[in-house]
Each structure stands twice: as structure tokens, then as C-alpha cells.
Amino acid sequence: MEVAFTGDSVIDGGDGGGVSKSLAVIACTAMAILYVAILYAPTLILRLPPPDSFQSHLIRRFICAAISSVASLIACSLILPIQWGKSHLSGVYGIRLDHIWQAVVFPLTLTSLMYAGTFILKLLLLLDSGQEDGGNGRSLSLDSIKNVVHEFIESVSSMASDISAWRNFFVAPLTEELVFRACMIPLLLCGGFNTYTVVFLCPISFSLAHLNHLLEYAQRSGSWLKALTIVGFQVGYTVIFGSYASFLFVRTG
Structure with a gap:
């Protein structure tokens, strides 16, 4: 059996699929466990002192996530029966130049529709502000537009220097997509x-990887019920979004 993605296949499964179902499940489970467990390795295994600041804490976790992602990529390349002569290794992980624009434009367009309501609301608020200025005898001048653009640039600059923004918008999405989509x-x-x-199996591993936050939320809030509510919402959301992301990967990767 040959497993093919959109475009030319870079994986030759042979007659028996090349990889057994049990091996595939074990490998995916090991990747999910490694992705979470390595976050606690510096203090539990390496016996390093606790980080002295929130920034150093996140930087340490960035390094751990990068190590687990690279390890998963290497393990995936060793397990899969890759036809090295047909395409580059990146093609296995959904990165192929023959249809790179489809893989970028379609997912970004569809995903942006999920946040279209927020953008429209911001636009309506801006228009209402302009109408109020007009009602007060002031016009929506070029200076006011420049102020809006300046505030936007400042907000982007502040996010670039915010370690939490790097975690939320860059490190976590990139490493999670590599491990839970591109490898699994x-x-x-x-x-x-x-x-x-x-499409529905990968998100389960993705969602269960968020259970490690349960103890953290319980210690922070002092209530197991509140922690269970928060983590339960995260698990449910990640299952839904993970299914959507997996579907996009299969169709465009």
C-alpha cells in the first residue's frame, strides 16, 4: 500500500503499509509523552535550580520544546519508509514547493475566517469613533488615521518584546504543529x-497533552473544580481545533 498526500508521494508503504498500526500508535504516544515530560526534565531529572524569573522559565521551556520537536522529526524520518530519491525529507512533513501557495493561502484564509468577527467588530468601533468625531464637529483627519496606525505598530512592537507572546504565537504553535501534525x-x-x-485520532493526543496543566491550575486557583473546568474547556477546544488542523494538513500537506 502506498500512502500519498496531496501531490507526489514521498512515502512508500510497500505491501504492508511499511509501518504497523501498533508501531505508529506507540510512536505517536511516545512523541506526545516526550513533548510534555521534557518540560519537567530540567528540575526533576537534571536537578537544575528552579528558574528565578518567568522569562527564564519560559526560555527553558522553549529549549525543551525545541529538543522534543527535533527528536520527533528525527524519529519520524527513521520510522517512515521514505523514498529518498523522489523528494526532499521536508515533503514528508507537508512542506513541498510544488504547491506551497495552496498549503499557505488556503489554511490561513480559512483560519482567519474564525476571527473575522473580531476584525469586523474592531472596524465597526473605529467607524463609530469616526462618526462621533464628525458629530462633534471633527472630521476623520489624516492625523487620526496616523494615530491608529502608530498605535497598531506600538502594539506589535510590544508583543515582539513580550516573552508570553512568543510562547503563544510562535513557539507553542510551531512545535505543536511539528509534533502533533507533521510527525504523527x-x-x-x-x-x-x-x-x-x-483526523480525529491526532487531536486526542494533542488534547491529552494539555492535562499537565491541571495541577498547575489547581495550585494557582486553590480549587480543583475550577482547574477541572479550565482544563476541560482546553481539552474540548483542542480536540475541535486539532481535528480542523489535521484535516487541513491532510488536504493541503
């Missing part, structure tokens, strides 16, 4: 799972 989906497809099973 090819393994499961090559293991013989059908597309619909993969």
Missing part, C-alpha cells in the same frame, strides 16, 4: 489508518 499524521497514515480516523 504521516505515521498514522502509513500505519494503515484511514483519513477520517487520523
